[in-house]
Amino acid sequence: MSVTAAQGFRAAGVTAGLKASGTPDLALVVNDGPRHTAAAVFTTNRVVGAPVMWSRQAVKDGAARAVVLNSGGANVCTGPGGFQDAHATAEAVAEALGIGAIDVLVASTGLIGVRLAAEKLVAGVPVAAGSLADDDAAGTAAATAIMTTDTVPKTAVRTIETPDGTVTVGGMAKGAGMLAPALATMLCVITTDADVDPAAADAALRSATRETFDRVDSDGAMSTSDTVVLMASGASGATPEPAALTAAVTAVCADLARQLVADAEGASHEIAITVTNATTEDAALAVARAVSRSNLVKAAIFGNDPNWGRILSQVGTVSEEVAPFDPLELDVSVNGVMVCKAGGAHESPDKVDLGASRGVDITVDLHAGDAEVTLWTNDLTHAYVHENSAYSS
Template sequence: SMAKGAGMLAPGMATMLCVVTTDAALDPAQADGALKEAVRTTLNRLDADGCMSTNDTVVLMASGASGVSPEPAAFQEALTAVCHDLAQQLLTDAEGAEHDVAITVVNATTEDAAEAVARAVARSNLFKAAIFGRDPNWGRIISAAGTVPEAVAPFDATLIDVYFNGVQVCRAAGVGEPRELVDLAPRAVDVVIDLHAGGATATVWTNDLTHDYVHENSAYSS
């Protein structure tokens, strides 16, 4: 498998070319369905900078050379794992990025609601700038979550909890554990937002907003 992409990484896979190959014997309909499901929770949850491009492609090619028809569930698991690995490599290689951020929304009413809230936070420049500054600013998270229409993601804003790397900095929309307990020096940042509205979960991956990202996207003329 191989993938190319560094900037304009947002839903729809953005400026990305991805090819996955296998020697398994697959029915075309099975292959198509498996790829769509694998991409749904991996490459299409990559939102490095909120900017979608015009030429994104992900292709699964099966030669059938092995003559082996894999069990559908096992193949789905393997294909999803490959797509997840490629998505994480693209995230790490994103333009100018210094942090890779996983935003997981838990206890939402639906998976779509969880994704909508996670993506709203991922696209908040204030949140992304705070990550670059190593500031566990939970206020910017709950303000971004609040921009999602209630019809899309209903939740009681007074119940929201926020965790940075396992530290609960926001409890019931108020102050939680001391912010000083959060170390944002490492590249990986794990943010969990608990909506207390249901049982659905979704994760969106993004990066911080850095000086290098601005430079790389402003220091040339097209």
């Protein structure tokens, strides 16, 4: 179950021929209403792709009837011609569905700096429109068509019980590596049959991404194409409480974010960095981010070495203005073993078994307040270097 789990949505995933591999590369998600509420969050990178430029404008009125997504080309740094390609894609969807182009969002992923095979993309749109369906298979086909170096399609579904009936929230995402702050390199479409207005959708989406995708930092890189779209059809006839909607959208995003980390390029460990007892959430996040950015920490985890000295060294790089703490009070635990207490050696690192599973829990206790944050990252492996040096992407 995916973007077709909620009532009022159809999806398709087809092969337009953008990828040399010949695998599916064009996805379409359509909101059949009765409402056409939409909200979106984009990369904060100042260098953005033409699809982001287009979609930012298209979603401004809080409405969208369709999202068209492609892999096999990011359409970034492609100049005015690239923007025309994005526009032409929206027009092709509008013509195939009998709607206005301004109600069509566009999202692309792939290599930067190269023009898309736009004629193939435009020709593929009617094929996608012709295979739209509201069943599981269609949702999975869409999730598969947006994959790049992903090894599996990523989908998630949650439901909300309301006095007026059940509301469903479903989603799909792609992304593996280049997962970074203020959105991973990823495309994500979330659908719901909740009967909500644009303001409610926007509030729920922003809260959800801040606590999920923004806390995934695979390799510190921030993409030029990150796009998360939420569409609401109102087809359930039920309006959940704002907090319930936010919770369900957050749960779907969290589920998808975990799947992104688990499928990150070349990783052998998923690392959860929890910073506890910080003065503020921002302070905790800054410390967690400093640890997650360390190649030395990440390479040590790859080598199954709970090297707390490298962790402490990263914690110490955060300025006192950002995160007040006493370096001589820091505790570090790895998989529950407190290897560092009060800034010095404590339990033996030999007690930590990092080879047993992919999951690694690093906890840094600042002893400075009561705020806590968990950030997700991966280890640094030979496979990461290989994947990112052996071919352009």
